[in-house]
Amino acid sequence: MEKLGSSHPRWDKEVCERLVAGDEAALGELYDELSPLVYGLAVRVTRDWAAAQDITQEVFVRVWRDPQAFDPARGSWRRWLATMTHRRAVDWVRRSAVRHRRTADAAPPIATPDPEETAVAGSVAKSVQAAVDDLPAPQREAIRLAYFDGQTYRQVAETLGIPEGTAKSRLWTGLRGLAARLEAEGIEP
Amino acid sequence: MNDGHAAVTELLGAWALDACSVEETATVEDHLAGCPSCSAEADRLGRVAAGLATMVAAPPPARLRDAVMAAAVGHRPAAGEEVGTGYATWVERFDTLLGSLTAAQWRERVIHDLTVQDLVAHLIATDKLLVAQLGAGGAELPEDPAELDGTLPARRSAASIGEHRGRSPERTRAVWRAQADRLLRDARSNAPGALDRRVRLADPRLPRQPLRIALVQRLFETWIHTDDVRTLLGSPPDPPSDRQVALIVTFGVRLLPAALRLAGAERPPGSARLVLVGPGGGDWTISPAGQDVPARPPDATITMDAIEFCYLLGNRRDPDAVPHRVEGDPAVAATLLRAVTTLGCD
Numbered sequence: 001m002e003k004l005g006s007s008h009p010r011w012d013k014e015v016c017e018r019l020v021a022g023d024e025a026a027l028g029e030l031y032d033e034l035s036p037l038v039y040g041l042a043v044r045v046t047r048d049w050a051a052a053q054d055i056t057q058e059v060f061v062r063v064w065r066d067p068q069a070f071d072p073a074r075g076s077w078r079r080w081l082a083t084m085t086h087r088r089a090v091d092w093v094r095r096s097a098v099r100h101r102r103t104a105d106a107a108p109p110i111a112t113p114d115p116e117e118t119a120v121a122g123s124v125a126k127s128v129q130a131a132v133d134d135l136p137a138p139q140r141e142a143i144r145l146a147y148f149d150g151q152t153y154r155q156v157a158e159t160l161g162i163p164e165g166t167a168k169s170r171l172w173t174g175l176r177g178l179a180a181r182l183e184a185e186g187i188e189p
Numbered sequence: 190m191n192d193g194h195a196a197v198t199e200l201l202g203a204w205a206l207d208a209c210s211v212e213e214t215a216t217v218e219d220h221l222a223g224c225p226s227c228s229a230e231a232d233r234l235g236r237v238a239a240g241l242a243t244m245v246a247a248p249p250p251a252r253l254r255d256a257v258m259a260a261a262v263g264h265r266p267a268a269g270e271e272v273g274t275g276y277a278t279w280v281e282r283f284d285t286l287l288g289s290l291t292a293a294q295w296r297e298r299v300i301h302d303l304t305v306q307d308l309v310a311h312l313i314a315t316d317k318l319l320v321a322q323l324g325a326g327g328a329e330l331p332e333d334p335a336e337l338d339g340t341l342p343a344r345r346s347a348a349s350i351g352e353h354r355g356r357s358p359e360r361t362r363a364v365w366r367a368q369a370d371r372l373l374r375d376a377r378s379n380a381p382g383a384l385d386r387r388v389r390l391a392d393p394r395l396p397r398q399p400l401r402i403a404l405v406q407r408l409f410e411t412w413i414h415t416d417d418v419r420t421l422l423g424s425p426p427d428p429p430s431d432r433q434v435a436l437i438v439t440f441g442v443r444l445l446p447a448a449l450r451l452a453g454a455e456r457p458p459g460s461a462r463l464v465l466v467g468p469g470g471g472d473w474t475i476s477p478a479g480q481d482v483p484a485r486p487p488d489a490t491i492t493m494d495a496i497e498f499c500y501l502l503g504n505r506r507d508p509d510a511v512p513h514r515v516e517g518d519p520a521v522a523a524t525l526l527r528a529v530t531t532l533g534c535d
Contacts, residue, residue: 027258037242039249061260078239082239087207125244153208
């Protein structure tokens with residue numbers, strides 16, 4: 001039987017309606033479909049298993065409590081959950097950086113799983129990965145530090161030994177390059 | 190477009206990656222609200238940034254699923270569980286308690302100069318508002334500007350109290366009980382999805398809420414009046430169940446931004462983190478805009494017991510005296526705690 005996946009707008013809308021109606025199974029379905037995205041991102045950014053589990057729980061409880069905050073007309077569940085998760089993960093990194101100054105090499109390395117092995121990733125992850133791989137290295141590195149390590153653009157500038165203005169423009173140009181390429185391929189990331 | 194346009198434009202990439210400072214994030218977001226071209230660009234970049242997450246997907250530990258589902262349903266029950274059950278429980282308990290009162294006890298003053306009979310007459314008036322909406326054949330009541338008067342609940346209550354003073358307490362009790370049973374019947378017999386139908390709350394100035402939320406308010410008010418009478422009789426408190434506390438707390442947190450706006454704080458009252466400890470509690474960030482994504486650190490953090498929050502919500506606690514702890518801006522915390530007390534029903 002064909003099952004609607006997380007990349008279908010119709011699935012996004014249906015899940016939203018069922019959540020609003022208080023259908024617990026819809027939350028289970030959303031969790032099964034997208035918890036690898038939420039948890040994987042939280043682990044990668046925080047490099048802390050416990051924090052990543054807390055963030056995952058917080059994100060899904062928030063969705064259940066107020067599903068109407070999500071507007072299917074403005075994007076997919078995948079985008080909404082990734083945005084919420086990233087904000088919370090970055091928030092955690094900055095709070096814990098205040099408590100005890102972290103250094104990049106003090107954190108345990110987290111292996112990036114092969115996108116082909118993960119349930120959520122599929123063809124979108126492959127396309128995103130390919131687009132990222134094809135970015136000029138300085139832009140790719142800046143985006144990696146900002147998005148996956150949770151650094152501010154000032155920290156990115158410091159890490160790379162470049163002016164802040166250059167860091168800002170590498171992030172901007174890099175994202176625009178990714179957007180243009182993915183749009184040209186008809187990929188809705 | 191304002192003078193900050195160019196500065197914001199060059200921050201958009203960093204902003205989409207959550208790589209700006211707290212102040213810059215606020216500047217960008219303020220600008221986006223009024224600039225369609227930046228807003229479109231921000232949306233495009235935000236979509237790509239979120240897409241990066243697919244590269245690092247990794248399955249969580251298997252046991253996390255149960256924890257997440259339990260925590261979720263603790264905050265908002267699934268529709269499959271009878272949402273009226275909690276309300277029905279408190280109707281039954283209040284009725285039993287009223288049935289045990291002597292004629293003299295019915296005449297004793299219980300709160301705000303009201304006798305027990307007055308209190309039940311007040312409850313009849315607030316329940317009635319919801320009954321009238323459910324009786325409207327499933328249609329939403331049209332907006333009527335006269336209904337948006339904040340003094341309306343008090344006037345309705347006063348009229349009901351006056352009417353019942355000429356009656357026997359047993360009659361008042363029977364009228365209340367019959368109406369409560371009708372409310373439960375109507376709420377339960379409606380078509381699927383009916384619990385999501387939006388209805389007016391006791392205070393007509395608050396935004397309309399799904400029926401399931403309005404029923405939580407009925408549960409809450411019936412419990413608090415049961416508690417009032419038990420206190421009068423010197424009986425030990427009979428608190429709501431953990432699940433019911435969670436429902437009441439969710440009701441309060443959901444309406445707090447609206448209460449803050451109604452309280453008419455002269456300046457934006459700032460954002461606050463509310464940490465409610467004990468069964469039924471949780472952790473929320475409340476901002477006047479009504480959003481809960483923690484874009485910037487809260488101006489104040491308030492920690493208190495979930496059950497004490499319920500009493501505060503019923504205006505049964507003094508916001509200054511209720512046991513709580515504040516970190517951060519005390520003025521923001523005080524404004525929020527005062528707003529909580531306005532969400533009760535009297």
